[in-house]
Amino acid sequence: MEDEIKEIIKRCDIAIKQEDFESLMNYYSDDDILVVKPGMIARRKEEIKKAFISIANYFNNSIEPTQGEMIILEAGNAELVISETLLNSDKENSEYSMDRRATYVFRKNSNGELLCAIENSYGTDLLNR
């Protein structure tokens, strides 16, 4: 399952860079959540798509995410991904870190599709803010 997850994350990173949010939404289901920023959560595809559009705008439509070191912890149909997520963009002085230690939860749905359930690029930095 590890290679499958790495491939999905890679495709998502490309879709975000290309602002191809329709393709990106193929990797989300209607139960999923995205931590947009500390204290702000997007729920369900429609909200998540809008959040990605806002994030792209915030970064002057130049955001390019890539992943560094990645650890995947697998427990049956659930996976916890801990990943160094690197953000690159034209924007100077972002108020958010561009080098993150992210936590992503994936799970298999009843059709056997692996989807991102919880996307939290802030990892444990959500604590003590």
Next chain:
Amino acid sequence: MEDEIKEIIKRCDIAIKQEDFESLMNYYSDDDILVVKPGMIARRKEEIKKAFISIANYFNNSIEPTQGEMIILEAGNAELVISETLLNSDKENSEYSMDRRATYVFRKNSNGELLCAIENSYGTDLLNR
């Protein structure tokens, strides 16, 4: 579901302190994994129970976990818990941090029971070690 998870984690912390590993195993299923230490993973109840016994021994049978700030991200039947996990023990000079930012994944099984799927008390510190 947030209160239910907090109650389960509280009961697990008490069971660990009392070294009541039989009760502790009620909150795990056979798919679950525990990150014992960076690079070492215990899988399935039997291995997880043995790992908890080793951890208790390592800390001179005086380990007492408690939780500080906790953030629970819920997506349908899956939950990502990000928690400040504080460890107290008689042992001096532990080679592991006693103040951790942990990541726990919970999921509901087909009987509706909420169980810990992935227990990683090291959080994103697993990266760049």
